[in-house]
Amino acid sequence: MATEANGAETGGLVFHPMDQFIVKPLFGDGPIGMFTLTNATLWLALTVLAVVALMVLGTSRRAIVPTRSQSVGELAYGFVYKMVEDVTGKDGVKYFPYIMSLFMFVVMANFLGLLPMSFATTSHFAVTVVLALAVFLTVTVLGFIKNGVGFLGLFWVSSAPLALRPVLAIIELISYFVRPVSHSIRLAGNVMAGHAVIKVFAGFAALAVISPLSIVAITAMYGLEILVAFIQAYVFTILTCVYLKDALHPGH
Amino acid sequence: MATETHSAAGNGLADAAGVDGHELATAGPGMPQLDFSTWGNQIFWLLVALVVIYFVLSRVALPRIAAVLAERHGTITNDIARADDLKRQATEAEAAYEQALKDARAEAQAISQRTRDEIKVQVAEATAEADARIAVKSGEADKAVADIRATAMENVEVVAKDTAEALVAALGGSADATAISDAVNNRMKG
Amino acid sequence: MEGELAHIGAGLAAIGSGAAAIGVGNVAGNFLAGALRNPSAAAGQTATLFIGIAFAEALGIFSFLVALLLMFAV
Structure with missing residues (x-):
């Protein structure tokens, strides 16, 4: 590995920014099969537990005057509900549980991934590609079910001059199929970039002279990462809403 | 875990x-x-x-x-x-x-x-009554004054006649009572 | 030799992150300028703002990904 050579040359300054993303079996050291319990599995399970704790246990008292956790759950509910309603309109509201599940999973996984020594599940393309493909396939199938062949009107820009329309159709088609790619890489890339940068700064801390600066930088990056964790979940969700709107109302 | x-x-x-x-x-x-x-x-x-x-x-x-x-x-x-x-x-x-x-x-x-x-009515009544009483009283008083004045005139007449008789007598004349009375009456009127 | 070239390429690809920063700054700055002119319309456009920032940032993330691939996967 190239970094190891670097580390050997500079003496003591060793960077392994990507090691935190290695998927390892929880028990033993064997190969990773389909059903092996790995650290990724653990943190996926913790994400599920966190979502359940917030949305089910937190609201179990059904209080009119909410407790702290209940009001956080209600806040998340209202936030996503308003987003779905604003972007997709009234007829998109029945897909709200689906979008809410995506949002809660992504936001919880992002925040849990920020805990020290944790494993950021959303930094893996395996996870985000599945999420993005789930959205892409659902939206495409839904578009054809709701609008039939009329869904192809999404690519036929009727407001453009007739001569330009075939060209635009090709561009629209390409951009439509790039959607899941950018959708997934944006999320994983942001999370991975933040974690890797923090790790690089942490690597600098090995030198006593710059370690205070490195700690300050890590703290600043951590603050930024908290922001990014939420914003990326928000962006992922609102893009899902936008795609859903395209499927429900394909006219431009 | x-x-x-x-x-x-x-x-x-x-x-x-x-x-x-x-x-x-x-x-x-x-x-x-x-x-x-x-x-x-x-x-x-x-x-x-x-x-x-x-x-x-x-x-x-x-x-x-x-x-x-x-x-x-x-x-x-x-x-x-x-x-x-x-x-x-x-x-x-x-x-x-x-x-x-x-x-x-x-x-x-x-x-x-x-x-x-x-109250206004009562005051008015009282005033009227008082006025009436005052009028009666002042009428009586006027009459009394008139009576007094009349008696005083009569007295003056009598005194004047007596005085005139006495004056005439003292001046040595004799005059009958009727002439003196007419003369006094004339003076008093005029 | 190839490893060194890959590192140089990774550094070049990282320029894209700076370009994405310019793009995100453009989006946010123009939004702010517009929002200050017409504050009442700004609240309804925050979703659009975030979508715009996300699209601009995604391209920077792509270049970052290319840099990572050159560093670790080539």
Whole structure:
């Protein structure tokens, strides 16, 4: 590995920014099969537990005057509900549980991934590609079910001059199929970039002279990462809403 | 469980190079994200997690929160309605109070007006009576004065006649009483 | 030799992150300028703002990804 050579040359300054993303079996050291319990599995399970704790246990008292956790759950509910309603309109509201599940999973996984020594599940393309493909396939199938062949009107820009329309159709088609790619890489890339940068700064801390600066930088990056964790979940969700709107109302 | 990952990660740091080297030799890419041998595992567990979250949210959590929000909305609406009702009642009570106050004031004014009128009437009656009495009294007094004046005139006449007789007698003349009386009467008239 | 070239390429690819920063700054700055002119319309456009920032940032993330691939996967 190239970094190891670097580390050997500079003496003591060793960077392994990507090691935190290695998927390892929880028990033993064997190969990773389909059903092996790995650290990724653990943190996926913790994400599920966190979502359940917030949305089910937190609201179990059904209080009119909410407790702290209940009001956080209600806040998340209202936030996503308003987003779905604003972007997709009234007829998109029945897909709200689906979008809410995506949002809660992504936001919880992002925040849990920020805990020290944790494993950021959303930094893996395996996870985000599945999420993005789930959205892409659902939206495409839904578009054809709701609008039939009329869904192809999404690519036929009727407001453009007739001569330009075939060209635009090709561009629209390409951009439509790039959607899941950018959708997934944006999320994983942001999370991975933040974690890797923090790790690089942490690597600098090995030198006593710059370690205070490195700690300050890590703290600043951590603050930024908290922001990014939420914003990326928000962006992922609102893009899902936008795609859903395209499927429900394909006219431009 | 967290401590397990902790120690696992700790060990990982120590022998990452070795394990990584092996994996590199076998799997190729250095980015763990592109180690496709772990994708099947991750995707499987991710789908499990997503399905669990979806069912928990759509079956339990979201209906419950929706119910709580609706209930709260209802409670708030009811409370606002009740507050409006109370406010309306208060306004009505205030209006009634104002009305009563106005009535009382008007009545008081009427009473005082009536009293004033009665007093005026009484005063007028008393004045009239007093005037009448005064008139009677002054009439009597006038008559008395006239009587007194008349008697005084008569007395003056008598005195004047006596005096005239006495004067005539003293001057050595003799005059009969009738002539003297006529002369005195003439003087007194004129 | 190839490894060194890959590192140089990774550094070049990282320039894209700076370009994405310019793009995100453009989006946010123009949004702010517009929002200050018409504050009442700004609240309804925050979603659009975030979508715009996300699109601009995604391209920077792509270049970052290319840099990572050159560093670790080539």
